[in-house]
Amino acid sequence: MTTLAYTKNGGTYVGRVWLADIAGPSVVTVRDGRLVDITSKTAPTVRDVFELDDPLAHVRQAEGRDLCAVEDVDSADGITLMAPSDLQAIKACGVTFAESMVERVIEERAAGDPDKANELRRKIGAEIGASLSEVVPGSEKAALAKQALIREGLWSQYLEVGIGPYAEVFSKSQPMSAVGTGALVGIHPESRWNNPEPEIVLAVNSKGDIIGVTLGNDVNLRDFEGLSALLLGKAKDNNASCSMGPMIRLFDETYGMDDVRKAELDLAVSGTDGYKLEGHSNMGKISRDPTDLVKQTHGRHHQYPDGFMLFLGTLFAPTQDRDGEGKGFTHHVGDVVTITNAELGALSNTVELSTKCPEWTFGTGALMRNLAGRGLL
Template sequence: METDFTIDLPPGATLVGRAWRPDCDGPSLIAVRDGAVFDISVPGTATMRDLLEAEDPAALVRDADGDMLGSVEELAAGAKAETGLRLLAPNDLQAVKACGVTFARSMVERVIEERAAGDPARAEAIRKEVGALIGDSLRNLVAGSDKAMQVKSALVEAGLWSQYLEVGIGPDAEVFSKAQPMSSVGWGARVGLHPVSAWNNPEPEVVLACDSRGRVKGATLGNDVNLRDVEGRSALLLGKAKDNNASAAIGPFIRLLDAGFGIDDVRDAELQLTVEGKDGYRLEGHSSMSEISRDPLDLVAQTCGPHHQYPDGFMLYLGTLFAPTQDRDVPGEGFTHKVGDVVTIRSEKFGALVNTVDLSTNCPPWTFGTGALMRNLAGRGLI
């Protein structure tokens, strides 16, 4: 199946990202203007980290000069080919963090994974059992609230205590490291599944771009690729389930906060997901940020503060409402990826993030890290 070359551009948005320039043998900071891409890298603002540290990144981008590199479509074609001038993930030096179980309704699937011990064949029977006990009690539940504590007590009494229940509706959010700085993949790239996994899925999410002081400077889309069987065996395998080569997709661009786009736009964002397989299979899903159980700014505060600092800023996946239960092959075993699946995460506020599924062992290895970036920018006179 061919990946769509089109990248939706939200009208009126201030969009920034990164592109690989073969002529420089390295990445450049880019801005999108009327469908064209401009290199805005200058000494002092040569990385996305430096741009987001500015008091008003959107104003800086509007006033920046730059050389036109080509159209968005041309860079998208390069990204799909994985050669030449091409889009990269828009983040660079930032830590890549993620919040889990931030939607109370999707928390049920985490409980099911745990009780099934990673076995999809057991999931459907457990799903019916848990659903009969929980009913509609999780709708519009605010994590940490008095009502949430009452629901938690009732579930515990029913024998349904879970570590996912604790972080799903308790006072403390789950925040973990999704990927290393510089390791994320962008639009058009392949996303990786660890080859040991036989039960896995995409997770369509909003990703916040935050500076070193924990201030939200922009937002974008992300796919927090998830290995349900690995994490279901043990939550202590979260690192193996989440952090693998090419398992963190972010992009296509960061939409900067400005007069026309603020944190309330993040709070009410709607995400649509499609998965299209080579076998003709099609899965559709969605995630509504309006149903999140923890406010995005609360998640930022639980990630960064006196207890934890990020001098280069951080990207923060906010979690997803989406949890696939639709059968793909075997009745009762739900959905799992196949190599070649095309995953599209779309939002009118951010555009669309498109990636093709492969094994992490087959995706291009991550070789260009922070040291390589510093040497490259120094050689170009940008630092």
């Protein structure tokens, strides 16, 4: 199955591929079932496309070079799909779903120990989940719920960002560091409790306009984050720990924000040991509207001159036992993780240790030199 979803769903898409013949990345779109290189002096990067007055018209009308059939992109010689963003900051929102909010509290109480998590899940999971499932973050009801949970000794920093007025927004990864579909994703070698996080990712330009959307895997180390919230950087940002793709679907007459609000993601994990895990995330259950998360990220308080990609969080927090009763889920090297959505395609990656994934060496400086050498700057 191709990773792309264009032939049956239409839409307007933009992404990036690595081309062996130029030893660098190119901006691509899809036209009539063909992958087309539309890199130009006008818009040599995806960032530049999104800063145009009319990104949609540019992607649809720009002259281009035919590369291959969409159905052949996964096997085409000399063409590799990359993460669809380039110079944009890569940000992420946490604790945006009530069910996964409870799991963050459990991680904290277990201090990153998966063996303690199952007992805590039985003791406090249902109690917190039932009380918060209908609470609107930042509302008067949320404030009352906070006071009640404090009295019961159940308050947590995760609940503060889950139902309080301020969303959790953190830097997931560095510009240019994300990997695309088909690549290896990395787990820190010292982690013993970790999981995939299937998410919708918004593409936002420097003005705060939401241009489109793609799929993302916010690979997460539950033990590091549970040990201390101050280890969030180590839990989230490691070599190859961020995956996005296959391409960005631009907002047009066929797809818009209302489609994002009702999007459903399916996740499948297939291990070399025969283990199977299936999961689901429903954007209809998010506690904060995606546009509010964008406003909390961008504004007079914080600018992004190259735009940003914003992970919206996930409903999915796996608890299915893998290595023994009560031990829950954690990745094994060799796991194939596939996130699918009918309108956006499929994002598939294989799990490896971050120390064994290819090193990230092609950064912003390398991109600028490559584009200059091609006469695009």
